[in-house]
Amino acid sequence: MKPNTTNDQMNRGDFLRSLGMSSAALMAFYCMGTTLTACSGDSDPAPGNTGTTPPATSTGLTGNAQTSKGAINFTVDLTNADFSKLKTQGEFVKVGDVLIANTKGGSYVTLQRLCSHQSEDRVVYQLASDNFFCSAHGSSFGTDGSVKFAAGGAGQAAMKLYKTTASADGNTLTVTA
Template sequence: MNKNSQSVDTDPINESAAISRGDFMRSLGLSSAALMAFYCMGTTLSSCKSSDPAPTTPTIPSTGGSGSNGLTGNATTSAGAINFTLDLTNSNVVGLKTAGSALKVGDVFIANAKSGYVALQRLCTHEGQDLLAYRSGSDDIVCSAHGSEFKTDGSVNKGPAATALKRYTATLSADGNTLTVKA
């Protein structure tokens, strides 16, 4: 081979390695600006679900009997009116004493909200989903199934739910160790 001649490598792998990332994207018909716009929209668009993930809410059985699980009375509507007391010193429910916490008891959703304890029906009024959770940051109740949001008084703050959650009376004892919930 003579010194002035250059070899030409026609290996397709080396040719594709030489193309820049921008050239490759342009060859696909997408400019960098379009890609950035798509990326930015993709991270902010959402379905009907809330972007603030709802925390999980612990559940205790609906009938207390002896109170071994912290519950005395009836927390289900199928056996009559809601009327029960929670022993907030019991290890099963002591977490409810923490501000911002929530608990599902029978047919009732209880939250230790900014305004105090609130007791609401457990199922979302939109489609009856059992996915309610308290969000302490926004002091509201959210259903993670379809994004319905409720104020702590049970009223609808954001649909698709159109009907308020039923609210029950929640009364904290003077010593702060028992919470009574009644219909």
């Protein structure tokens, strides 16, 4: 092949095709890369918002957010700087063993923090799709915790959904098992 400007600028896919690789072989090649999310069944791109993880000692948190210490039962103060982002749709925080998101439409949803596939701490909320997504292998979950795409196959469990109640003034959330 004679080098020219076009060939010098061809992308990886074009280059591999020029070698005669089929589409399936190309996909397998991409999947060997470091970004496994490119191979998932979820059409949502990897999220840009990674949320926030306030310190466990935050004064905005009262009660128990860790399953190892008993039933989940806590409140968060949304006027506290550690949690005030939660007043914005699409934002989410990771607290103890749960993840709280302000979802599309403004309702709060709390799910278990670790993915039901391989317990990775890479679950995020994505406003555009109104889904939770794990960037480890591409599992995705609805706002009720149900599995939308199972990286682990048909037997993958749903995410545990916790009851989340906002106070009348919207400044406090209560999360219970």
